[in-house]
Amino acid sequence: MRFAVLLSVLVLSVCVSSSLGQLFQPDSAVASSEFSSSYLIGNTIDGSGLPGVWSFNTPHATYVQNNHWTTQFGAVDPNATFFFDEPKTIRQFFLWNHRSNGVAADPNYAVKRFTLTFFDGDGEVLATVEDLPAEQNVARAQLYAFEVVEGVRSVRVDILENYGSPYKGFAEVAFSPTVLACNGADLAPPVGILNFFDLATFLDLFNNQDPLADLAEPVGVFNFFDVSAYIDLYNAGCL
Ligand SMILES: [Ca+2]
Numbered sequence: 133m134r135f136a137v138l139l140s141v142l143v144l145s146v147c148v149s150s151s152l153g154q155l156f157q158p159d160s161a162v163a164s165s166e167f168s169s170s171y172l173i174g175n176t177i178d179g180s181g182l183p184g185v186w187s188f189n190t191p192h193a194t195y196v197q198n199n200h201w202t203t204q205f206g207a208v209d210p211n212a213t214f215f216f217d218e219p220k221t222i223r224q225f226f227l228w229n230h231r232s233n234g235v236a237a238d239p240n241y242a243v244k245r246f247t248l249t250f251f252d253g254d255g256e257v258l259a260t261v262e263d264l265p266a267e268q269n270v271a272r273a274q275l276y277a278f279e280v281v282e283g284v285r286s287v288r289v290d291i292l293e294n295y296g297s298p299y300k301g302f303a304e305v306a307f308s309p310t311v312l313a314c315n316g317a318d319l320a321p322p323v324g325i326l327n328f329f330d331l332a333t334f335l336d337l338f339n340n341q342d343p344l345a346d347l348a349e350p351v352g353v354f355n356f357f358d359v360s361a362y363i364d365l366y367n368a369g370c371l
């Protein structure tokens with residue numbers, strides 16, 4: 133029994149360090165449309181709206197100037213391209229959707245469907261992952277796993293549809309070279325299966341005030357809302 137507990141703690145520590153360590157963000161970005169200098173695509177790769185230490189479970193702050201990307205009114209076929217200074221291996225994408233509930237009267241800026249296209253250094257298409265769904269009113273990152281793509285120097289995100297506003301955009305993006313989790317509740321190996329070890333890991337992370345357990349606002353405060361959010365994600369299951 134003691135051995136089993138020790139083993140789970142060892143597995144836990146390996147998982148947590150790798151989950152946070154493997155996330156990376158693009159080095160630069162351009163967008164087909166930007167509302168103004170306060171709503172640039174750069175706001176999605178600089179950690180704006182996130183605390184100094186964050187995970188894919190960290191809620192992004194609500195929409196204010198200089199923390200989201202927003203297009204101009206009625207922008208046609210909006211897209212954003214993210215660049216990496218060095219070739220990257222990518223297996224998972226993390227999207228913090230638009231939270232147009234701060235300064236905006238219209239709550240429906242958020243992306244509903246999008247496509248990812250991966251390019252090498254010559255601009256040749258390496259892979260495409262089409263028509264991915266995104267929910268609105270989710271402050272945490274939404275997770276998208278796909279077949280591994282190697283040698284990636286840029287990724288284009290094409291917004292196919294949003295939730296109805298003439299403005300579109302999102303809050304933050306990140307990538308990882310492996311599948312880190314099926315959703316925010318998937319915190320212990322094996323990835324893609326939710327069981328007692330995920331729950332035990334969450335409780336341990338929560339007690340240690342780790343960013344992976346800070347699932348709900350207020351960010352930096354660990355309370356019932358984080359536990360409730362975890363239970364919701366756990367019950368949603370791995371799809
Ligand atoms: Ca941001």
Ligand SMILES: [Ca+2]
Nearest residue numbers: 348349350353
């Ligand atoms: Ca919290």
